[in-house]
Amino acid sequence: MRLPGILIATLLMAASVPCAAAQETSVDLELVLAVDVSRSMDTDEQALQRQGYVSALQHPDVIAAIQSGPLGRIAISYFEWSGEGSQSIVVPWTLVDDAESAYAVASQISPRVVLGRYGTSISASLVFAAAMFENNGFNGGRRTIDISGDGPNNMGPPVALARNAVVARGITINGLAIILKPPTEGLRSSAFDIDNLDAYYRDCVVGGAGAFALAVYDVDQFEISIRRKLVTEIAGQTQPILRVADQKSVPNADCLSGEAGGTRYPR
Template sequence: MPALRWFACALLVFASGAVHAADIAVDLELVLAVDVSRSMDAEEQALQRNGYAAAITHPDVLAAIQDGPLGRIAVTYVAWSSPVGQQVIVPWTLIDGAESAAVFAARIAPAAFDGRFGTSISSSLVFSAGLFEGNGFSGERRTIDVSGDGPNNSGPPVAPARDAVVAEGIVVNGLPIMLRPSAGIGIYGIADLDVYYADCVIGGPGAFIVPVVGLEGFADAVRRKLVLEIAARPSLVLPAADRRVLGASDCLIGEKLRRNWMNDR
């Protein structure tokens, strides 16, 4: 099958090699992979950038970093959209305190990026996984933090891509953005994006999601998620009172919505 051959080739590209003697030991290697596809409007993109910039410099996040055995992590910030729409905005950076966190945050804040049509979570995961190889760091844990406001609707299917990445020992956590659910449902969006992320996107030991459901709570959600990732403390995927059933998602729903929209044109 073409998709399986594609994943096999991708895995060869980012398969883990021997750790070089010059690699800097860190507690965590973290890829922040943020959605900049056309479904994310300018306000949402600004909230996303500012939320990550504020979170990485927050005292709670800095405390989580410094509480680690080594007291330092390595982070990179990636913008993604279509299958060919990934770009490293901030390269791998060592963060071990307020000064280095501020430098990283300053490079996020102005990083407006014009994404392409299509939401390819699958391609973003494979691209992000490839960034760990030869990055100059050696972490006890490797994590991809992927945020987005819709399901995968272009590129390879998301679940096999997730599984291939997780098989390399990489944890995938999710930040489903549900700021305007009524506007997002239809061509690009679905109502239960948080459940979709839980079923189809995240994976690996302790993987979790933190949904963003209000403009005022975006920065807090990002901060809480970073603290949990850095401290390796998983969060509840969904509120305990939520009766929606995990495992019931159609992981190809985005592709089907896109195909139906194109057929109706």
């Protein structure tokens, strides 16, 4: 019998075991960008995501936000994820304090296609991201995970359980719900597609001080949404643009909707 709560606690405890760490660099923010590349993300969506982050990291507004903090510098890491145990670091922890260093991070996010990754494990990816903060060489006033995806958690521990464990460590989780296609006929409210993915991210994924979720409904919104999201979390703004939590008309989400339909056919 699997005990997801114990599993999450064990993974997080293992990640926080102290070791002989190098001298830490103080930064305003330690930011992990966690990007969905599961099978549900087609090649066009993958390219849009990567280009969105590349463009955002090169935009003057994002660079200005980075330099607006007390120290004027942040640390960034970028990884891609899909199923449980399927996370790949693309950009290791990097100090960003000006346009040149921001461009250097953007240059590592190449427009390649990732194929053959099964499952959508938001929970395992949150645990993986939380572990990345340990002994990373930086000491930030804030620690944030920025996770994007186009479907519910259908692999690994329950997503709300993982979210709560990560937030308990003082880490903020912000989200980007990608809703470019309507739910597939016959698969609605399943592991593949659910209605109101924006509400799912609001209620089940994001958490912590100042947490927010944004939703992208059209390809034309992609780049500007990612840029606004980065500016908001980097600058530590208290009123993020397009806050999903402000949409009171959206019903509360079932945080186990993906697991309920995803036992046999994870993607």
